[in-house]
Amino acid sequence: MYHILICDDEKDIVSALSIYLSTENYKIFTASTGQEALDIVAKNEIHLILMDIMMPQMDGISATVRLREQYNIPIILLTAKSEDSDKVLGLNIGADDYITKPFNPVEVLARVRSHLRRYTSLGGMAKRASHLVIGGIDMDDDAKSVTVDGEPVSLTPSEYNILKLLMENPGRVFSSNQIYEQIWNENAYGTGSTVAVHIRHLREKIEINPSEPRYLKVVWGLGYKIEKEATQ
Template sequence: MSARGTILLVDDEKEIIQLMDIYLKNEGYKLLKAADGLEALELLGRHQVDLIILDVMMPRMDGIEACMKIRESKNMPIIMLSAKGQDMDKIAGLSIGADDYVTKPFNPLELVARVKSQLRRYQQLSGPQRQDENEIVIEELVINISTHTVTVEGQEVQLTPREFAILKLLAINRGIVLSMERIYQEVWNEPFMESKNTVMVHIRKIREKIEKDNQNPRYIKTVWGIGYKIDRL
């Protein structure tokens, strides 16, 4: 990684790639470039990336789908680019896990400033708490992926394998509302088949073990009519 960090720029417009290549490199960042979401995912599998600038409209895999895929396992900042400036388009981008939204055409200096702001915020929030690559730390909740252990305020709690899988899924996708259908399909690895009660029962059991007040949960929040989420810090 370079002194300032590595940025993945995903856009099928060569002019934007060339323009931001100049501005970002002048600021000391290393730049990786992709023309669509599939190429971006391939690069993420081979490189350590600190921030992603992701265009919405692209061939093969667009930015919305790419952002959702990235958020399944990564939590670095994502800045969305789009020619669509309507509020609902911005809300859609932010609701699937993007951290910021910039409308085209944009001032390159403004985008660089947003890159710096997002990296600074991410490093402040994740730096002191991220003890190793296998731990997810959310306030007093610590999830160790390698040992499949969970502690709350330093006390270990016993979760079943499925309870652990649900908690890990929500923690990895922090800030994103996951439907009961998606939770069931990813944890049980089978079609949903109207299994709402199964997910609800598991969520209730997890809360009983990690929350002090089930009526006002600190970690797993219910988004009525949609699903569950763990808030971003």
């Protein structure tokens, strides 16, 4: 039984989220201002916080900064602001993830699950030699298996190889042709969008929301990359 704090000044959103999260057997705490959230975290054991940014008295950004002084609880920001600069700001001050309104409840649930698993079970895992770990993705090259936030995903050989190439070089951008030549070991003449299609399938398997990927990012007009430390 994990304890989740939902902090939003909009009562309807708080109760809707409560309904969804209750079905997953989480214990819900609610707050309508940043200060309230701080108080609740001080008095209770909280495992994850969903925090709105625009709130009266103390907004989500200041509350997150204050919380990070003492706790390393996963914090997911909820906001109507969808600017890239807002996301960067939110993640830089210590939030773990970012969901824009209006959100899809299923996605919220998936992200909550993912962060809880990593916070509770995967947090302190030691890095083993044959393991490649980036964010929640754990690749065991001996067993040729991949887990995302602890859940196994099934990949085709090509997808596995592409993921491995990108994970071995985090942050580096590979063009489609480079990836093709690496994986298929052939000249990439006239291969069209083969690699791009594989990457999209791969993204659908390892990302919660494939159109807003956390790990496998598209660099438009250049290629693909895996973020070094995704959203952390």
